[in-house]
Amino acid sequence: MLDKNRLELRRELAPGQVDQLVDLFQQEWWTKGRQKADVERLMRHAGPVFAFVDPLNDELVAFARAMTDGVYKAMIFDIIVKDTWRNTGLGRLLMDTVMTDPVLAGVRHRELYCLEEMVPFYEKWGFTSNLPGLYFMRQAS
Template identity: 40%
Template structure:
């Protein structure tokens, strides 16, 4: 995302519970990060692949690493939020958009400032 600064990304990565990366010639080609309590839920966030490397299997390698990570082996629910066009990609790992009565809700920084 163009509104993310290097400092923001560094803070995000440092404060995530699990970060999986793919390096290519010492360059970051992609990463995925997870927030988790390691028991009930793990939330996969920011599966990002460098635009010039998309379609090369890096995203699949990241997801394989996440879903098979030993730290997440006993987590009851592995969840993620994605754009509608990416649903078929994530379905390959058993993710579904059929989540019962759950709804995604969000409170933005703007709401905190005006509310």
Template identity: 40%
Template sequence: MSIRQVDALCEAQLVQLTELFQNLWWTPGRQLEDVRIAVGHSSLVIALIDEAADDRLVGFCRLLTDFTYRAMLYDVVVDPAYRGKGLGQRLINAVIAHPRLASVETIALACAADMAPFYERFGFQTQDSELLTMRRKKIL
């Protein structure tokens, strides 16, 4: 497999990412322009492309961070045709080993309960605390 890691997406890969998002439970309906903005404003992007398939995007994640105290990992996705080949593991290892994240105190993520064992393999822990996760959504 000729998979290469990159830190930016070309326009065709942004289109492919938008298409990947349509099949995920947490991202259906995302539009290309919004994906372009989100990726552009992310602190770090880690993507995997298949050079043998015209640089097709096959894995992706992004982070927002202050590069000191906190980083939040978002949108970890592997193309369904490439799952089971260790690409999710490769993405998370790239996050953990990223030199710009070396001094970050905490990397956090949110995931479905069935994905917790995957992330626990990399040292992520479910937090039992008195802190509540809260959010405010834009009213459409």
């Protein structure tokens, strides 16, 4: 199981960890194909950022980010745990960290989107997919 004291929470990434984040993104369907230049730009505008790093080898093992107005809305993005660290409790630690962050904790609506099989995981933090009358919409360029 996860030794929480082994990992460090970082609120920004070192340049070499941006490369690790790009590699991490290549493992998932929703982030596959992201390019380093775009990820660098994303990191300049993201916040708050949650990055768990194993200090033994400076390895990025989990990541999430959010965008918020600080009052009404916060959207949580890119919740990702490195495949070799899954089923250790790190995903739960990452979500606990995101949900208790002072910037996000007082926001009225915290939102995310996920695959259907992940709904039970996020329900543990009070997320619901039961939103009658609301529709997810996207305009892509």
